[in-house]
Amino acid sequence: MELKEYFEFLISDYTLRTISIGTAVLGAICGMLGSFAVLRKQSLLGDAISHAALPGIAIAFLIIESKNSVVFLIGALLSGLLGTFWIRGIVNKTHLKSDTALGLILSTFFGFGMLLLTYIQKIPNANQAGLESYLFGQAATLVESDVWLMSGVTGISFIILLLFWKELKILLFDPDFTKTIGFNTKFLDILITSFIVVAIVLGLQTVGVVLMSAMLLAPAAAARQWTNKLSTMVIVAAIFGALSGVIGTGISASSNNLSTGPIIVIVAAIFVLFSFVFSPGRGLLFREIRFRKNRRDLQLHKTLSFMYHIAKDHANISHPHAIKILNNFQGFTRKTLKQLEDKNYISLDGNMWQMTPTGYEKAATLYDQISKSDE
Amino acid sequence: MNSAQIEIQLIASLVAIACAIPGTFLVLRKMALITDAISHSILPGIVIGFFITHDLSSPLLILLATASGVLTVVLVEFIQKTGLVKEDTAIGLVFPALFSIGIILISKNASDVHLDIDAVLLGELAFAPFDRITVGTTDLGPKSLWIIGSILITTLLLLIAFFKELKVSTFDKGLAASLGFSPAIIHYGLMTVSSVTTVGAFDAVGAILVIALMIAPAATAYLLTQDLKKMLLLATLFGITGAILGYWSAHLLDASISGSITTVLGIVFLLVYLFAKNKGLISVLYRQKQQQKEVLLLTFLLHLHNHSDEEEERKVAHLNDHINWQKVKSRTVLSLALKNNMITIDNQIIALTDKGKTFTEEAINYIITNKDTEIEKMKDRFFLFRG
Incomplete structure (x- = not known):
């Protein structure tokens, strides 16, 4: 399908439009709040919370015996929060480390949830069909009211984020300082954690319990590579999240048998991969290029200084020498000699080289400059 | 079967x-x-x-x-x-x-x-x-x-x-x-x-x-022992317990076996987390509370010691007014001190007993020489009743 055709279809088709907007909003809120999770080193908390939300959904179903997204959300929220605070209790009150606590809560809550789900499947009630869609998510089940709910929650969390921006920022980078200057760190901590839980719970219906953590992490991890500024990171992460939502929905809509959740995660993972490699400041590619350039400069300077030591023994500094005599110095090639000539440090004549006054001066002061620029 | x-x-x-x-x-x-x-x-x-x-x-x-x-x-x-x-x-x-x-x-x-x-x-x-x-x-x-x-x-x-x-x-x-x-x-x-x-x-x-x-079994075992071999054994034991109990509860509920094994493992962890002898939540909270009360007691004894010649500072009512302790708090500290024979109350005026005096002096000695951990051992020697 052509891109243009797709966009026309997107605007005309109600279902596709709803789902696209839904996944975009979801991606945006996840990117926004995920930035905090990533920077607070709570990346895997998202994984634990999303798994821990499952029994909440199952219990909510057992209580009301019908499907209702809002009630499910509340159930998921409560059980997610319970999981979060239990993890915190384990880490604070025992010597078990956070990784053990996370893995423990994640697996036992999820197992309990699955127990309840299989139990629900056995009770004769026609309503239970579709509960499994919470495992891997089913974006196709999104309806307009879900999108409104998501947008509402995103709006509220955006406003709260703006209101407490300064406090959250300072908490992020220096919790001890925040405490000393009198902010209620416990409150701020609970605030941001609760919003992360809310974001996760919102995404359960779309991408599912298992893949939700990637939705939270990937846009933020990608955005982190492009900036060192929190506000930029949050915005870029939101954009990455929204884009992965829209593109993922598009790909899965244009092909059969592709569930939306995994595709969105793959798209987000591609964003991460791209950022890891190509971001100008931290990316692997530019890091390698910088590294090579530095090494080449160093080699060039070494060659120049080697020549300088030969030339300085002669009365005439521009006395020609055979290239041959450089042979016991490893680290020059025809190409590097040519580069030196381009810089007007030496001049080449057949198999001979001679230093120019500029080159001589440059070489004489080479190490002075380095030590000066170090200061 | x-x-x-x-x-x-x-x-x-x-x-x-x-x-x-x-x-x-x-x-x-x-x-x-x-x-x-x-x-x-x-x-x-x-x-x-x-x-x-x-x-x-x-x-x-x-x-x-x-x-x-x-x-x-x-x-x-x-x-x-x-x-x-x-x-x-x-x-x-x-x-x-x-x-x-x-x-x-x-x-x-x-x-x-x-x-x-x-x-x-x-x-x-x-x-x-x-x-x-x-x-x-x-x-x-x-x-x-x-x-x-x-x-x-x-x-x-x-x-x-x-x-x-x-x-x-x-x-x-x-x-x-x-x-x-x-x-x-x-x-x-x-x-x-x-x-x-x-x-x-x-x-x-x-x-x-x-x-x-x-x-889960390893974490549960880790709450109970610090010995690697014992931990391996306990973890194995918890694993097997979870497997067998889980199987039978799944049988009873007619639900997923692995889900129910996981749930049993979670419950076992919860029980140990709450009730383990030294690392469990209840014993940790209890110990924290005890420590808190004993620190209060020590502060109180130090106060008495500092003011051993000023009766005004040693009145029972003074605890409420000057040290700003609530009634309940001061009563528990007082009764703990009395039970341990650290003080006598005569006509609403508190005085250190000989035992209280030695205890306080030793404590001061440890505090100024920065050997705070020694106080724990001292508590074992002096206290008849812990906080």
Whole structure:
């Protein structure tokens, strides 16, 4: 399908439009709040919370015996929060480390949830069909009211984020300082954690319990590579999240048998991969290029200084020498000699080289400059 | 109990033991979450292996899945080394991506793959006894029993052979390296064993139960002991308990076996977490409260000691007015001091007894010489009743 055709279809088709907007909003809120999770080193908390939300959904179903997204959300929220605070209790009150606590809560809550789900499947009630869609998510089940709910929650969390921006920022980078200057760190901590839980719970219906953590992490991890500024990171992460939502929905809509959740995660993972490699400041590619350039400069300077030591023994500094005599110095090639000539440090004549006054001066002061620029 | 039931319980128990051994080391090495990553990311390996062999328990499939588990570990470590993101973010990025690839592979080829995503997460323990190995006409038992049995025996042999190395490198990496055990070999060895165990157990019990069986028994045991051998034994014991109790509660509820084993493991952890003798929540909270009261008592005695010649400062009512203690608080501190014969109250005026005086002076001595820990031992000597 052509891109243009797709966009026309997107605007005309109600279902596709709803789902696209839904996944975009979801991606945006996840990117926004995920930035905090990533920077607070709570990346895997998202994984634990999303798994821990499952029994909440199952219990909510057992209580009301019908499907209702809002009630499910509340159930998921409560059980997610319970999981979060239990993890915190384990880490604070025992010597078990956070990784053990996370893995423990994640697996036992999820197992309990699955127990309840299989139990629900056995009770004769026609309503239970579709509960499994919470495992891997089913974006196709999104309806307009879900999108409104998501947008509402995103709006509220955006406003709260703006209101407490300064406090959250300072908490992020220096919790001890925040405490000393009198902010209620416990409150701020609970605030941001609760919003992360809310974001996760919102995404359960779309991408599912298992893949939700990637939705939270990937846009933020990608955005982190492009900036060192929190506000930029949050915005870029939101954009990455929204884009992965829209593109993922598009790909899965244009092909059969592709569930939306995994595709969105793959798209987000591609964003991460791209950022890891190509971001100008931290990316692997530019890091390698910088590294090579530095090494080449160093080699060039070494060659120049080697020549300088030969030339300085002669009365005439521009006395020609055979290239041959450089042979016991490893680290020059025809190409590097040519580069030196381009810089007007030496001049080449057949198999001979001679230093120019500029080159001589440059070489004489080479190490002075380095030590000066170090200061 | 029929033979199928016995076989299921046997398989579940063997899986529990096979998971508890590497799990203990992972928990101690603070790498518990790598099991989460491995158990999810072996999926693409399993799916590709299944395309080739069309058999969930063929050795090639196990090999491929193990390779994709080890690949996860390598990828995670590579991302960590670039320093672009933190360690836990690296884990959180790698496994959902690989898991998604697995799911897409399954759903793309749904028509020729009889792999159910539910089965991937939950396993099909209930069906394990139906897939049997037969040689000629003799029935050798369920296939998964053989697979997990051989994994368990290998794990046990490796554990016995390398126990010393594992122990040293777990608790002191630097020492292990200087003694000449390569930490890298032990690390990747442990990762490979974990991957193999995960893959072997996966078929029977599914991805989530593998995580639970690795982490929960080890974490529970860690709350009860600080001795590695005891911890291994306890973890195994908890694993088996979970497996058998879980099986019967699933039988009762007619629900997923692996879900209910996980739940039992969670409940066992909760009980130990609350009631463990020294590390449990209740005893920790109790001890904190006791400490608090005893610190208050010490402060109070110091106050009395400072003002031993000013009656005004030693009135009972003064506690409320000047030290700003609430009524209840001052009453508990007073009664604790009285019970321990540290003070006498005469006409609403408090005076230190001889015992109280010696106690306070010794305490001051320890505080000014910065040996605060000695006060704990002193408390044992002086106190008749603890706070």
